[in-house]
Amino acid sequence: MKIEKLVKKDLKLFSRDTKTLTLIIIAPVIILVILGNVFGQTTSAKSxxxxxxxxxxxxxxxxxxxxxxxxxxxxxxxxxxxxxxxxxxxxxxxxxxxxxxxxxxxxxxxxxxxxxxxxxxxxxxxxxxxxxxxxxxxxxxxxxxTDFIRGAWDKLSDLNKKLKFVVKEAEYTKNQTIDIQEKVANLQNNLKNISTEGIEKQVIEINKSLGELSNTQINITPEINNITKSLKEIHNTNCQGNISQDQCLTINSTINKLDIINENIADKENKINLVLKKIDSTQLNATAVKINETKTTINKELKNINETFFNYTNNLIEIVDELNATTQLLDTYTSRDPKNIVRAVTLNEEKVFGERTYFEFLAPGIILVLLLFTIILVSSSNIVNERKTGTLARTLLSPTSIPTFLLSKIIFFTIICFIEIIVMIIVTRLFGVKIPINLQIILIFLVSSINFIVIGLILGSLSNSENAALLSSLVIALPMFFLSNLFFPFEIMPKFMKSVGSNLPLTLSINNIDKIITYSTSIELSEVLKLIIIFIVLSILTHLIIKRKPTAD
Missing domain, CATH: 3.40.1710.10 (abc type-2 transporter like domain)
Incomplete structure (x- = not known):
């Protein structure tokens, strides 16, 4: 009952205090409207x-x-x-x-x-x-x-066409070379079939026949001369009366015929000698030798030509293969889009939260930040006022304990917090931000609120005036805001500041409400436990400070 009366008293006083009412209700609305118009019409990238x-x-x-x-x-x-x-x-x-x-x-x-x-x-x-x-x-x-590579691709394509033509011509040349090799091989075989042994044998036979013919002619002439001489002697001896006139005439006729024959033989012999002089077996032998030498030389040259053509053909085959491989590579390279070479890796950005506005991400955290500033200021000013007017001292002199007083203040300001939260949720709805209302959200708002309230109560207990409470509130609230990971991410902070900021009540509250609203996950029980521990510690400190100095004097 005592707590209920204290809460009702505070609510009645609050309803009469238009300045405080304006601060708690109107100020967050104005700030949210401004931020909603600044960040609520575009995505975070376009903001x-x-x-x-x-x-x-x-x-x-x-x-x-x-x-x-x-x-x-x-x-x-x-x-x-x-x-x-x-x-x-x-x-x-x-x-x-x-x-x-x-x-x-x-x-x-x-x-x-x-x-x-x-x-x-x-x-x-x-x-x-x-x-x-x-x-x-x-x-x-x-x-x-891209333009440079595209130009190079065009030139390489033209070069590739020319290379393909060269490959075609090289293939034709290769085939022609192989045909020539076959013809050279046939020519070598034909040369092998050419033999000078028959010519040499014929030369020997000719020389032998000519020698026998010459000897025969030489032997016939003396015989005819001897016969002619003998017949003349017989004619001269016997034609004086020993033989008849007819016989002498016959002998004389025979002698004349032998003379004619001898002259004919001499004439033939002269002609044969002329022919023999013209027939030179040495020249025939030399010709045969020359033919053999020429044959050997030709065979050697043909062998060299064949080897040359063989090497040329092999080299040509290698060149053709390399040119074919080159044209295939050029076809492969020039078929690629230059853009895929200059920009081999492209970035496909997938926004996991879609085209949500920047304000949709900020709104839950902004609600907690505004709640922090307003509640710390109001609660600290309230305690300072009660201490200055003596209301706190009179309350404690009545049968009201400090824990009861603190609990009534926490309940009162919690009601104020939820009124403010409801108003801010309604305002954010106007900008398309949908904050679900469930037990987890209510739990986070509740734990956050009581922490902010206790911070304000302890600052009010330490301050002797509203101005001191205001400055103290700013000294505490501003660092908590900057270290809340809302506008300034922990990734850009030193490790020490990151460790401090991650354990502050505002940061713990924003992290959990982000997990629920933005990431659709459950709350971190360890962080909620931290908030409860902070609340208990600050409540104990507030109790001790109020007990030590309940007035502002």
Whole structure:
């Protein structure tokens, strides 16, 4: 009953305090409306769109420039210093300088450079501008590489056609060479069949026959001369009366005929001698030797020619095989898309949560952050006010213990927390953020609320004025906000700060509500246990501090 009365008293006072009511109800609504309009209309990637980019383009050929997320502002001509000055003066976040002959230098193979002036005092926009321009440069390099390879592919295709023609001609030449080899082999066989032994034998027979003919002629002439001489002696001896006139005439006629025969033989012998002089067996022998030598030389040359053709054919076969392999490789390479060579790996980004707005991810954490600030401020100011007015001291002098008082305050502010949470959930619904209402969500909101309440109570117990309570609340709440892993991820923090931040009540609450709403998993019982332990420890400290100094004097 005592707790119920204390809670009702606080609720009545709260309803009369319009300033506190405004702080708890109106302030979170205004902040959520602002954040919802800023982040609730686009996805997280587009939430940074509209960044102004100054463009100083001195290249007459490179005209079409379109960069996502940027609003391009043309800076005119002769603007390099202007591009840098605008960034230095904070008038634009980034500017891009494209030099003269940019496209020409790239086309001629000299390469070129563009300059990005970026305001790195604004880390988020600086990173976005830098990464976007890097993506632009990468795309330019890919396009240039693709065009270069495509041109090389065209030239290689023409070369491949010529190589295929060469292969065809080489195949024909190879076949012709093989035919020539066969003909040379046949010629060698034919030369082997040519023999000079018959010629040599014929020369020997001719020499022998000519010798016998010469000897026969030489022997016949003396015999005829002897016969003629004998007949003349008989004629001279016997024709004086020993023999008849007819016989003498016959002898005389025979002598005349023998003389004629002898003359004919002499004439024939002269002719035969002339023929023998013309027939030179030495020359025939020399001719036979020459034929043999020529045959040997021709065989040797044919053998060399055959070996040459054999080696040539083998080399030609190897060349044809290599050319065939080369043409096949060229066919394979030139059939590939140059884009797949320049950009062999492509990134296919699959957003596991679809096209949800940035505000949908922020909203649950923002609710807890707003709850932290408002409840710490209100609860700490409430305790300071009760201590300054003596209400706390009078309450404790009555039959009300400090635990009862603290429990009533926790219940009162828990009711305020859930009123504020309901209002904020309704506002987020207007921006399409659906926060489910279930036991796990209620548990996290409850444990978070009582932790924030106790932090406010302990700060109010330590402070002697509302201003001190306000400053103390900011000193505690702001570090918890920065270390909550909501806007500033742990991955960019040192290990020590990460370990501190991961054990703070706000961080533990945001992690669990993210697991339930964003990742559709269950809560981490270990983290809930940490929140309960923190609540118990802070409650004990609050009890001790109030017991030691219940007033603000």
């Amino acid at each position: 940074l769109a509209g960044l102004k980019l100054g463009l100083c383009n001195l290249d007459e050929e490179y005209k079409e420039i379109s960069i996502p997320l940027f609003t391009i502002e043309d800076l005119g001509k002769e603007c390099q210093e202007k591009a840098e000055d605008l960034v230095n003066e904070g008038k634009i976040r980034a500017s891009l300088f494209i030099p003269k002959n940019f496209t020409k230098n790239i086309r001629e193979g000299y390469g070129s450079e563009i300059i990005l002036y970026v305001d790195n005092s604004k880390t988020q926009t600086a990173v976005m501008a830098s990464e976007s321009i890097k993506a632009l440069v990468q795309k330019l390099n890919e396009d240039i590489g």
